[in-house]
Amino acid sequence: MQRDFDKPTMVKIEKVIEETPTVRTLVFSDDVLSAVLPGQFAMVWIPGVNELPMSVMVYLEKGRAAFTIRKRGVASTSLYEVKVGEYIGVRGPYGNSFAIRQGNLLLVGGGTGLVPLMRLLTFLKKNDNVTVLIGSNTKKEVFFEKMANQILANNKHQVIVTTEDGSYGTAGVVTDVMEKLIFEKKFDAVYTCGPEKMMYKVVQLASSKKIFVQASLERMMKCGIGICGSCCIKEELVCHDGTVFDGKYLLSNKEFGYTHRNKSGIIENY
């Protein structure tokens, strides 16, 4: 059956993984989404509820893909609560992807921002030396540490977890650890995804050391296709020109780190 790219294709949830008390991963079979590039996202329809943009999570089995959802408002909570055997609709993938560099690589992720980074890990070369920084509030909310180690099993690598309350790993915020790291060691590229304030800091830090850095952004998405305009950040459309942007560009974009548009298109502060 031919797939209509921009129309939801229904997929059945085959497995639900509890990552933390507020985060779950839903696994399903889909050839198209199992093969997306790191940074690409899908529009996910929760029938009768809403449709949300979601980074496509890796699932390490051919033909399968996943979404990792943190429950927040009504829509994400409904998606979080989807059971095995139930259907959701997916369309896409949309957006561009991280530019894959080689050498000493640093990935800095917070919360579900780790999702595109996990996929990025599967694209790295054997010789890359990879450092993954995982930021979390508290021990209970740490996830993907094991997965990162698993994907990187054959690489020289390091997975560092930070918790703000110090209940696990290094105490503090992820950007403090990053600051130290880039002072100690030369990195060839930094990739980040997570809360925009965090990404802003990551981009600033990396740029101050002249390290190539890319961030994957979130904005209000309605179409995902590049026609409705709701996802704009200055002159860029995040769903089409992004979600991944070079740090160099982002620092020139006065909205990055500060403001985003709400559903009606009004600019609000972060």
Add this chain to the structure above:
Amino acid sequence: MQRDFDKPTMVKIEKVIEETPTVRTLVFSDDVLSAVLPGQFAMVWIPGVNELPMSVMVYLEKGRAAFTIRKRGVASTSLYEVKVGEYIGVRGPYGNSFAIRQGNLLLVGGGTGLVPLMRLLTFLKKNDNVTVLIGSNTKKEVFFEKMANQILANNKHQVIVTTEDGSYGTAGVVTDVMEKLIFEKKFDAVYTCGPEKMMYKVVQLASSKKIFVQASLERMMKCGIGICGSCCIKEELVCHDGTVFDGKYLLSNKEFGYTHRNKSGIIENY
């Protein structure tokens, strides 16, 4: 540029060949129509006038095709009068094609019915022994004799012209010559196109000798696509199931040789 199959593609007439005082060949460039199968036709739009089904004529140059038109009513006369540099629209090709057999082959054509037969000649194998029977009223109206000889230059072959008034070639009707020929020699296949009464006779003759025979039919064509129904002959749609039918089938079809439908769908006698 992608071509919309069922929408007229405009082609410029590059050359006009006078075949007889009432028959002209219009040559144009078109990759699609230059490569059709023998028996296939196009719908030809004469802007502002009409659109007519026309067998696609060979033109022995890569990328070029032609139509050979006898002027009859308003529409065909307008097409006949198209000048070099003018545009006509073509859509298609439509329909099936002759089944190509090998051995001793007999082609029987009358008038512009020779068009699909000329293309058929270009599909024959080197070892085929080919006899072409060309029927005409009178010397002035004979055409394609030279072309047939030219295409068959490397084959064992024979081009026989008959004229009803005896002004050229063998005097008489083409089916009389055929009757003699199939009595004298064993043929492996007979192909025919021309006036339906003639084809009916050809099919009968060939069938009486149990020779494989196919005829290419004409019916009122509006869409060419297989949706309007105007080209039906009993349960068959000539634009889709034909134009080429096996003689065996045709003899079981009570309309063949006797009746056809007019523009409103009323059955009329030939």
Add this chain to the structure above:
Amino acid sequence: MKPDIYTQVGSIRLERPTMLASGILGISLDVFARLYQAGAGALVTKSLSKEPWEGYVNPTVIGVEAGYLNAVGLSNPGAPYFAKMISSNKTIPIIVSLVGSVEEDFTFMIKQFEDAKILGYELNLSCPHVEKVGLEVGDDPELVKKIVKSVKSKSKVPVIAKVGLGSSDYLDTVQAACEAGIDAITAINTLRAMAIDVETARPILSNKIGGLSGPAIKPIAVRCVYEISSKFNIPIIGCGGISDWKDAIEFIFAGSSAVQIGSVIGEKWIGVFSEINDGISKYMEKKRFSKISEMVGIAKRF
């Protein structure tokens, strides 16, 4: 057990939910027999008029993106000729499509079919490209009411009204037909449209304006079926751009009890009837529906 895909359009029972749409291959009893064999549940004839019509000069049908544009001009051999042609019919479920301007046209035509074995009539109130008939009738609810009343009083078989989008609210046409006692509604006909050749600046169809059919109009047709079925309690036959079993199911969910198949035949040929029937049957099995009627209109509950 394989689900049975029979369906009931009001009092008309069809073995299979896929009907042939009017004007598609529909002028010969032999072709009808072949299409019935191929899986069509009923055959709607080309729209017939009192007298034979030649229709428009070619081009009458051309392809456009995701569909066809046609202005055949309702060419047809006329009701009397056609009635004679199908007089030998015994087994084929034929629905006769009629087109006319005034009550008398229809009265005359129905008389022709008095002894014919037919399933019903479909009144074409929606041809978008012939003057004084079709949409020009459909756009006038009072005239629709008159015609439907008159036809209903004369016909021994069920009468369906085929509606389309004209220059008035098609729901008023549906309402008029319902008030006059119509048995079912077919929705929709083609939509007024045109194509102009860029090389010559000429409208391509000889009639200039024609009707758009095919996948392009499907979402519009689904919407109409949904609207009619939301507002009226009348059996509906969905039509417009149906290309596969999923499309057919979509129309059924929107509120159709049966569907008509037209343009897709140009792309997939007549095997499409059994392809769609089989698809519906497999879907019903998977989803544990035992009858088509269980699926009709269920999109409305959301």
Add this chain to the structure above:
Amino acid sequence: MKPDIYTQVGSIRLERPTMLASGILGISLDVFARLYQAGAGALVTKSLSKEPWEGYVNPTVIGVEAGYLNAVGLSNPGAPYFAKMISSNKTIPIIVSLVGSVEEDFTFMIKQFEDAKILGYELNLSCPHVEKVGLEVGDDPELVKKIVKSVKSKSKVPVIAKVGLGSSDYLDTVQAACEAGIDAITAINTLRAMAIDVETARPILSNKIGGLSGPAIKPIAVRCVYEISSKFNIPIIGCGGISDWKDAIEFIFAGSSAVQIGSVIGEKWIGVFSEINDGISKYMEKKRFSKISEMVGIAKRF
């Protein structure tokens, strides 16, 4: 000499005939600047209302065959906010699209733009999926007349009315707008349509019914432009399914002085503006047209 592709829509002069259609990427001045750079001759804003609107819950836009279905619900930041946002504009040819239910809505909004540098207004009389505005206004010619008269009396810049196919005759809307002194007509908006998911039987758009855009509607839009230009002496902006320069020429031949580009951006991205402009320019050169105006409506002479 390369032909100049400027065009004149009534008193509005555009350097290039390709405009951005309303609602397409149209909420930010920065994006407008980028699209202007990319070749758009004018930028029509997202339709603005008096107050900010969130629009409908997602799904609000989905793909269908040869097009999109959308029910964004006219989400917009509101006229006052938007007017402030574009107050710094000096060079970008912006046309402000407005949507409302009564005269006062428009009066209020026009007041906001009194000091803004804009080319004109486009009144959205044709949004098919929001109650009480759009088509519900367009379907009421008397109301259209009132609104247009009032807007015309207050506006210092030209006013365009955007029409679509609703439940009344759109030509009556055009006539009402013309009588009230409108400067130009944009035709057409999206067409009411819907899609139902086969797996869940649910309408996919949260609003259930939305508007169909893209190549699917092109032949219908061309027909409307042709009809309007045949009946009225009013400049027309063609819109609906334009994907390449040939489509643009087709609309110009039908009677448009300029065209609006929408859905195709989802497929070809914003390079499509210069692609179409270049195509038109090359075509004019080949056919020896020296001005767009020489081509406007020439299909009507056949």
